[in-house]
Amino acid sequence: MRKNIYQIIILILLISAACTGQSGNKVENHWPHAGVTYEIFIQSFYDTDGDGIGDIKGVIKKLDHVKELGANAIWFMPIMPSPSYHKYDVTDYKDVHPDYGTLDEFKELIKEAHKRDVKIVIDMIINHTSNEHPWFLESQKSRDNPYRDFYVWAQKDTIADYINKKTITLDSDNIQQWHDPGFGEDFYYGFFYGGMPDLNFDNPNVREEIYDIGRFWLEEVGVDGFRLDAAKHIFPDDRPEDNHEFWREFREKMEAVKPDVYLVGEVYDMKEIVAPYLPGLPALFNFDFHYTLLESYEKEDGMILAKKQKEVLDFYQDITDEFIDATFSSNHDQPRLLNSLNENPRKLKQAINILMTMPGAPFLYYGEEIGMLGKKPDEYIREPYLWDIEANDKGRATWIEPRYSMDETVTPLAIQKSMSTSYFNHYREIINLRNSNRALALGKLELYEGSLAKPLMAYFRIHEDQNVFVVHNLSDIEQKLEIPDGYDQILFHYGGAGTDNKSIYLPAYSSIVIEK
Incomplete structure (x- = not known):
């Protein structure tokens, strides 16, 4: 009997530990406003039927990986029938590609994801169709x-x-x-190329077809929202007001079906062009974040990114206070982050530290959590996920012969799980910290105004009575900084960063998070 009581106590402690972060706070789901979304290219994710192509059943099988990582939602790159590998040229808007499975299987995926409190967002490509549509x-x-x-x-x-x-x-x-x-x-x-003819949105029949497609996926299939591809190009670039008006109407139609529908738009431009889309697309990808992050490393100038992020957030705030800043460090269109950071492991780990301690609703591209590699052309940024060593990896996709992400260059997930210093365990730790600290997830951004060495990035995250100070050293030379008054509890440190009396010491490419 006593043995059973001990077992129950241990079980309770384990459950409690799983539900709390490093700071001792409860893990929370802040999606969509500040939650974490994981981007998946099904073709390369997990293959269950041995045809070399990832499939819907494979995603179902690996939903626990997404949950373990700490993500709150999945964005799927295009899943609809298409003649191309990437499927951004749709031939049928109300089905899934047969290589991936069936619509019923996708509904089952949504059901299983929702059981795990994971939302589902799909790519909606309505600027154009396939020329085979x-x-x-x-x-x-x-x-x-x-x-x-x-x-x-x-x-x-x-x-x-x-x-x-x-x-x-x-x-x-x-x-x-x-x-x-x-x-x-x-x-x-066809704005993008001849195989993708643009739809004519001056035609009300086209608009009604698009609204009907949106209703189908929300009502009949059950998705939680859409990532809207090429949102700036619905009408020609010299008609931006028409674009803005269309997206306001689209949002109204979709919210009539699902009031909490999530809409995130791809408007690839500077903030002045992006911001007017906010009334129609409440979430917008922050391309400035991605490019300025890389610029900060190239110039070893830490505050470039912090200042840019503050500038963007303040600019959006002047338009509406109901926006979602969809930040990202990489995606399916850019070289893999590790390649962009000169294949420096310390930089990769620090980059995710930056993403997860900045304001916004961060997106993670599949495979970044194990340090996958990839460069243009695009198909080599979308190579198969490495779940285990090749000899044991029954679900590894083989639709493409990889150039960059192979056993010789990337340590598979199964091995990384047992390595305390692996990319995967690092990603999981910093995501868990974000999910368990409301200041990091929801807090406003305030820049450090004191004297600062050029390679240092320093800022405060403040939410109600929580105050957090974050510092990153973006160089290979150790830096020091005086601890602001009252900040004395270290929540997270990476790369040997620590405190000594009244100073923070930051070795090469290190980070620290201190709470007041």
């Missing part, structure tokens, strides 16, 4: 076809000055937007 195939048949006006068509002589334009934008290296289908004198518009 039934709508586009119909639109090509004649100028009188009912679907002709679903796309943007023009006679060759009316667009002669635009056919061979040589403009490259931040989010597209396509140098030609008007495309010849190979017959007649009519061209069609």
